[in-house]
Amino acid sequence: MSSHYFSLLFLALLFHSVSLSFSSSVKSNDGDVVFLSSAPKFPITMAEKLIRQLNLFPKHEINKAIGDYGAVTDQSLFEKKLNLSYIGDSGATVQDLGHHAGYYRLPHTKDARMFYFFFESRSRKNDPVVIWLTGGPGCSSELAVFYENGPFKIADNMSLVWNDFGWDKGSNLIYVDQPTGTGFSYSSSEDDIRHDERGVSNDLYDFLQVFFKAHPQYAKNDFYITGESYAGHYIPAFASRVHQGNKNKEGIYVNLKGFAIGNGLTDPEIQYKAYTDYALDMKLIKKSDYNVIEKTYLKCQQAIQLCGKSGGVDCMAAYLVCTSIFNKIMNIAGDKNYYDVRKTCEGDLCYDFSKMETFLNDQKVRQALGVGNIEFVSCSSEVYQAMQLDWMKNLEVGIPSLLEDGIKLLVYAGEYDLICNWLGNSRWVHAMKWSGQNAFGKASSVSFAVDGVEKGVQKSHGPLTFLKVHDAGHMVPMDQPKAALEMLQRWMQNKLSKDGHLAPM
Known part of the structure; x- marks a missing residue:
């Protein structure tokens, strides 16, 4: 190994020793959570702390099946139609609206099962098929189902209320709990835990193949991949x-038309440079702070x-080196909600997603989902730890060939998110x-206007579009549901740039 490598590693360890004080003051909050930790010796401890700040308390660090877990048989795909009651009018124009939950036995694993929801479109069966991936890494897609763009939300009395702006109003919508160990997805073998995007994407591809085999009527529909946060890697x-x-x-031809990344982490080298610039622009730090923190970036870039x-x-x-940049910013910013800098965190609580855990742990709901004795792990600290070496990989490198083949890409970002801010996303796209x-x-x-009101500013050429969304933080579908x-x-529908007027970006 070169002396240059050892100097970087020494620098990383040095940052680790001095940044524990920073990590204790970082306020985390998010629906699908990009966890940041400057304490690699204690990644699970840090991840658990950040999960608590969402008012989530999973009983396990990862979803492992031990003994008689009784969720599914050994068949490849087990799916059942949901029989849950919903309050209000769905607004559906199709009869016999299909809501399904299921497990898929992942073939290239020892014992892994992937849990998923499938919600048929409320409008037309021939609407596109859209799959949503929540980030983390290690957070369940049920966060998006109930708090962002799913068909319904959870009321205070634990009833399901129809979401007027659920994405199933314009698509046949799939949510998956991935990687293995997240949400209701599980395995009895540690060998099935994924550590990189190759393993994650192969599992998702295998799922897609068996899904379309089980639902051949949707196989020819347009297909889109969507998600946010760490899904900027997955997607x-x-x-x-x-x-x-x-x-x-x-196998079965998948009619892939495009993919959309919301407030994602895709090209770390470019996006970590944007932290100090964005923080200065948003007055989270002063110019003197900027000058000090900026010195760390060169080492971050080299690493x-x-x-x-x-x-x-x-x-x-x-x-280690790069996350110290973020931690220093948050040490100065204090109790700011770094997923929405307009807000502050109250004590250790930045968001309250506890209703989801209460609902999914209800015995009748679990029976309806067909999960057996498998317990819900809202966010897995162990999956987060397993993916740490994937964090700084550049996933932009595979995108150009997709664009050249005419597959569309939409990158969108709420303007008040710090963690995966619009500035960094705009820079890597450009x-x-x-x-x-x-x-x-x-x-x-x-x-980008909705009902005559500007909701964002966008830029497009050919298959590529970038959209900065106004009045939104990290979770655009939660903050701006109708606009999303x-x-x-x-x-x-290739109509995103219609009826716009010139605006500065």
Whole structure:
């Protein structure tokens, strides 16, 4: 190993020793959570602390099945139609609206089962099929089901109320708990825990194949991959895997039309540079703070580049050095909610997603879902730890070939999110090298309006669109539900830039 490597590793360990004081003051909050920890020796402890700040209390660090767990048989796909009561009018125009929950026995594992929800469109059966991936890494997609863009929300009395802006109003919607160990997904073997995007994307591709085999009436529908936060890693890898499978004629052809990343972490080298710039712009830090913190970025950049070349311990060094940048910012910002800097956290509580755990732990609900004795793990600290060496990998690298083949990409970001801020996302999108890069850079920015009110500013060329969403933090579908549904529908219909006017970005 080179002396340069050892200097970076020493620097990383030095940051670890001095940044514990920073980590104790970081306020976390999120529906699908990108966890940040400067304490690699205690990643589970830090992850658990951050989970608590969402008012979530999973009983286990990961979903492992021990003994008679009784969730499913050994069949490849087990699916049942949900029989749950909903308050209010669904607004559906189709009869016999289908809501399903199921397990898929992942084939290239020892004992892993992937849990999923499938909600048929409230409008038309031939609407696109949209799959949603929640980030974390290690947080259940039920966070999105009940707090963002699912068909319903949980009322205070634990009843389900229809969501007027659920994404099932314009698509047949799938949510999966992944990677293995997240949510209701489980295994009895530690060998099934995933550590990188290859394992994650292969599992998702295998699921998709058996899903369309079980639901052949949807196999020809347009297909879109969506998600947010750490799914900025999952989504490009999964899209590339689907595209590769189509090209190689590996199985059922998936009619992949596009993929959308919301407030994602995709290209860390570019996005970590944006932290100090965004924090200064939002007056979270002063110029003197900026000058001090900025000195760390060069080491962060070098460490990320080594991670990309070598992997392994180099990626841990990058994680340590780079997350110290964020921790220093939050040490100055104090109790700011770093998923929405307009807000502050009250004590240790930044969001309250506890109703989800109460609802999913109800015996009648569990029976309706067919999960047997499997307990719900809202966010898995062990899955988070297992994916740490994946954190600083650049997932932008596979996107240009998808764009060249005409597969659409939408990158959107709420303007008040710090953790995966719009500035960093805009920069990596603009820096991405593909045949339309120059034209995209020169394209005019236009308004994204809903009901005559500007809800964001967007820029498009060919298959690529970037959208900064106003009055939203990390979870755009939660903060701007109507605008988020309009965004999805217009994008899928190639009408996102219609009726706009020139606006600065």
